[in-house]
Amino acid sequence: MNALILQPQRCSIRSGQYLPATINTVLWGRLPCARDVGVITVDSGEELTIDTISHEGVLEDQGRDPAAFFGRNGVPREFVLDDAVALAASDIDRDPGSDGPHVVTGPIHVRGAMPGDLLKMTVLEATPRVPYGIISNRHGRGTLPGEYPLGNENVSVFAAVEEYEGRQVGTLPLQPGGDRVVRFPLNPFLGIMGVAVAGDVRAHSVPPGAHGGNLDINLLTVGSSLYLPVQVPGALAYVGDPHFAQGDGAVALTAMEASLRVRVRFDVISQADALTQFGALVGPLAETSDFLVPTGLNVDLDEAVRECVRAAINLLAARYGMDRTLAYAYLSAATDFNISQVVDRVTGVHARIRVADFRG
Known part of the structure; x- marks a missing residue:
């Protein structure tokens, strides 16, 4: 070895x-x-x-x-x-x-x-x-x-x-x-x-x-x-x-x-700035160079998916001013919803929203 x-x-x-x-x-x-x-x-x-x-x-x-x-x-x-x-x-x-x-x-x-x-x-x-x-x-x-x-x-x-x-x-x-x-x-x-x-x-x-x-x-x-x-x-x-x-x-x-x-780098984002960037965030949100990643967490996997979709709609409305009906349509056409894990009592779902779609 x-x-x-x-x-x-x-x-x-x-x-x-x-x-x-x-x-x-x-x-x-x-x-x-x-x-x-x-x-x-x-x-x-x-x-x-x-x-x-x-x-x-x-x-x-x-x-x-x-x-x-x-x-x-x-x-x-x-x-x-x-x-x-x-x-x-x-x-x-x-x-x-x-x-x-x-x-x-x-x-x-x-x-x-x-x-x-x-x-x-x-x-x-x-x-x-x-x-x-x-x-x-x-x-x-x-x-x-x-x-x-x-x-x-x-x-x-x-x-x-x-x-x-x-x-x-x-x-x-x-x-x-x-x-x-x-x-x-x-x-x-x-x-x-x-x-x-x-x-x-x-x-x-x-x-x-x-x-x-x-x-x-x-x-x-x-x-x-x-x-x-x-x-x-x-x-x-x-x-x-x-x-x-x-x-x-x-x-x-x-x-x-x-x-x-x-x-790890630790950054504090003030409540005012957080509301501007993400809306009223009530749960974890991840971010990569390519994706915004809202999450849904629930003991029921179906409900975890619903929570993730709601979080994604709220995020698009807050960050980009997107109409919620259009955001729902966009998520259906362009966003993958992945199962994070199904083994931790509370199941997890995360969405991958491409930030490149909103440039320009």
């Missing part, structure tokens, strides 16, 4: 501030709320380098021993992240029966952010910390519970990263232990980007919501931004659930989960 391992505090730290993932700077299974205190403070417009830890390899059903777990898949100890080993060995507050699996780094206090504002989080870099990941299917989870996993045990599939035709790809064998493999592109992104919820109760890490959280939108890769309505002073932002790759839907339960080092 020949690759650069981004252990804590080492290599590739390009911003003025750096936030490692330690037992004092992460939450495991829950997301920040108003009673939490930021572990670091940034100004609007500032960049921050952040280490994230994948939950795969540290969970109880995998032995809560990442060195041993990945060792069984042929990974030497020096290729296992020290912060993952420390997290698994710690007594950090987490109830496996009631809390989620995800590890999030934060909260990050953004100076000047107030309820009514929007927080814009832009991913500037997303660097794999290891050359492998895990794709899991657990009983009672995924889109085919009762059908998969086929046996009695949960399934954690090891996926390696290799160089192929000049690019990094993920690989899976066609048969267990076989030599033939399927190769697929890597597209690193954060499954969780969010702000703290109001009140004194930390949100569960699995279902996404107006706070963002576990959105699993695979468009949120390098160069893309997520806009979130601020709920508490300072926003108390966080990131986690790092992915190397995911198809829309994430049907088995997880995608290719693996730890990333990310560089």
